[in-house]
Amino acid sequence: MATEKLVGNMLIAQSGGPTVVINQSLVGAVLEAKKHKEIKKIYGSLHGLKGILEENLCDLGKETKQNLELVAQTPSSALGSVRKKPTPEDCVKVFAVLQKYNIRYFFYIGGNDSAETTHIINEAAQQAGYQMKCFHICKTIDNDLRENDHTPGFGSAGKFVAQAFMGDNLDNRALPGVKINVIMGRGAGFLTAASALARVFPGDGPHLIYIPERPFSLPQFVADVQRVMAGQKRCVVAVSEGIVDETGEPIASKFISEVDSHGNKQLSGSGALGDALAKEIKEKAQISRVRSDTFGYLQRSFTGVVSAVDAKEARLAGASAVKFACGGQFNNGSTAIKRAPGKIYKTWIERTELRNVAKETRHMPDEFINAAGNDVTPAFIKYAAPIVGPLPKIGRLKAAPVSKK
Secondary structure, three states, X not given: OOOOOOOEEEEEEEOOOOOOOHHHHHHHHHHHHOOOOOEEEEEEEOOHHHHHHOOOEEEHHHOOHHHHHHHHOOOOOOOOOOOOOOOHHHHHHHHHHHHHOOEEEEEEEEOHHHHHXXXXXXXXXXXXXXXXXXXXXXXOOOOOEOOOOOOOOHHHHHHHHHHHHHHHHHHXXXXXXXXXXXXXOOOOOHHHHHHHHHOOOOOOOOOEEEOOOOOOOHHHHHHHHHHHHHHHOOEEEEEEOOOEOOOOOEHHHHOOOOEOXXXXXXXXXXXXXXXXXXXXXXXXXXXXOEXXXXXXXXXXXXXXXXXXXXXXXXXXXXXXXXXXXXXXXXXEEEEEEEEOOOXXXXXXXXXXXXXXXXXXXXXXXXXXXXXXXXXXXXXXXXXXXXXXOOOOOOOOOOOOOOOOO
């Protein structure tokens, strides 16, 4: 349904976990907004919803294109981020601020929780009779937003994970043992699965991959490691922080109890899961050289490891949101990356309803997971490879062993 164009100011903010390309979306939206006469001033909220409530805003309209382009190439949230779900009282305060600054265009860059926040603010605006365009701009390294083939942030984080495993596999090959790496992913295993892209030569790790989509059994885990050790004499393991037992309870929650304002259990920022799994292997498998690392927040904003495809699509997502808002056809929505079927990689941005993305998440499809639940399939590699992009070339000595005299 066509809607009249609103004349007023724009407010944009970032929320949730930072990524390598989240500023591409910010800059894409700001530069596009400067093309539309109906948008008078462009404000940025520092630390998301918190900044709105505290009137902690900045004037993005005064930023030069040169500096914006430099910011676009810089990882993490330039405006600062937050994890906060608005209460009814917050919504009242938010509208007071929005009216004070004549905000008619609101954009929130983030994941499913951010989409939920945008949805809440949009519904509150409608109930209050306040005319405003509310748009969520897709982002999350977890790659778990519904309606999206993949999300900005995943490609670059996946590239980091793949390259980290490439190096860790070489380290483990030089000094054999069991190495366990815990990767982000509360309810979806896409990022952990990206570790499979590290495999270059036969026998390369990760040899085992565990994701939240399949129940995790400690006894089976021990047996899997013993099997790999028997054949490879070493074992590299990728584990999602969100792996769950047969009841659906996160294994990490046995060691961590903190939750955020959206009710999500805080699984990152602790090495407890990796330490527990390493201890299990040492004690049950009787293997002395067992090590674990938790990638934690490193994978979100690692400078210099960026997927070119990811950066391009993140920029387009931000610009598209502004185009949708200013086009006169939609009052609200979320950007979603769509992908054409076939061998040639081709994507575009569509607008989808906020309720389709808000709060609920998607998971890795069955076709991406092997029957044993401890690895990925070739279908996942075909899906993820073009999103992550080219990886460093590595070699291996081909010299034949010298016979003993």
